[in-house]
Amino acid sequence: MQPSPAHHDERLTAPRSWWGVAALTGLACALMLLPLGGLALLAGLVGGGALAGALVSSYGSARVRVVNGVLAAGDARIPATALGEPEVLDAEEARAWRTYKADARAFMLLRGYVPTAVRVEVTDPADPTPYVYLSTREPQALVAALRAAKAAAPAGPAG
Numbered sequence: 001m002q003p004s005p006a007h008h009d010e011r012l013t014a015p016r017s018w019w020g021v022a023a024l025t026g027l028a029c030a031l032m033l034l035p036l037g038g039l040a041l042l043a044g045l046v047g048g049g050a051l052a053g054a055l056v057s058s059y060g061s062a063r064v065r066v067v068n069g070v071l072a073a074g075d076a077r078i079p080a081t082a083l084g085e086p087e088v089l090d091a092e093e094a095r096a097w098r099t100y101k102a103d104a105r106a107f108m109l110l111r112g113y114v115p116t117a118v119r120v121e122v123t124d125p126a127d128p129t130p131y132v133y134l135s136t137r138e139p140q141a142l143v144a145a146l147r148a149a150k151a152a153a154p155a156g157p158a159g
Contacts, residue, residue, distance in 0.1 A: 007066060007067055007145060008064070008065060008066040008067075008138075008141055008142050008144075008145035008146075009063070009064075009065045009066075009067070010063065010064045010065070010136060010137065010138055010141075010142070011061065011062070011063050012061075012062040012063070012064065012109075012111045012114055012135060012136075012137075013061075014113065015113050018113075019053070021052070022049060022052035022053045022055070023049055023052075023053075025048055025049065025051075025052035026044070026045050026046070026047075026048040026049025026050070026052060026053075027045065027048075027049075028048065029044040029045065029047065029048025029049075030042070030044035030045035030048065031044075032044060062074050062109055062111065064109065064134050064135075064136055064142065066080070066142070066145040066146055066149050069081070069149045069150075069152065069153050070149075071083065071120075071132070071146065071149075073107075073109045073132065073134050074109045076107050076109070076132070078122070078132065079153070080146060080149035080150040080153055081150065081153045082122060082123060082124035082127065083120045083121065083122060083123060083132075083146065083150065084120060084121035084122070084123045085120070085121070086118050086119070086120040086142070086143040086146045086147065087118065087119045087120070087143075088116070088118060088139040088140060088143055089116060089117040089118065089119055089139070090116060091115035091116060094115060094116055094117035094135070095115075097117065097119055097133055098110050098117075098133065102133075103130050103131070105128055105129055105130055106129060106130055106131050106132065106133055107122075107129050107131075107132045107133070108132075108133040109132075109133070109134050109135060110133060110134075110135045111135040114135040114136065114137055116135070116136060116137065116139045117133055117134055117135050117136060117139065118133075118134050118136055118139050118142050118143055118146075119131055119132070119133050119134075120132050120134075120146065
């Protein structure tokens with residue numbers, strides 16, 4: 001079954017190289033415990049690798065979703081009707097919006113290892129957040145899902 005155009009689900013996983021760093025951290029922990037014997041070596045390898053892997057996994061577990069007319073990004077849940085027109089940001093423009101163009105009031109779900117992003121203005125007058133910035137590897141698909149979710153939303157009262 002094909003997901004509807006108003007559906008998008010992306011997990012911003014850490015790059016594979018980070019898992020290599022986690023494995024090397026486990027190895028380093030094990031080598032520090034080498035003088036204590038084989039059991040300590042094994043405990044250091046497993047414990048250090050598990051800890052480093054857990055850190056990589058938790059940081060890389062951010063999700064960006066558009067489901068049932070709602071943008072869910074990290075801890076934020078925003079109805080598509082409270083959002084303006086989404087804008088695809090290429091690598092250069094995304095870098096600008098996460099540095100010198102950034103607004104401290106904005107909601108930013110960014111991952112430095114994801115070069116592209118989408119920026120969407122928040123049009124809800126009761127919300128002080130000017131825009132949301134979302135790192136995404138699939139900016140066109142996210143924009144299409146946001147547009148479809150907004151088009152499918154029931155028309156609210158004029159105001």
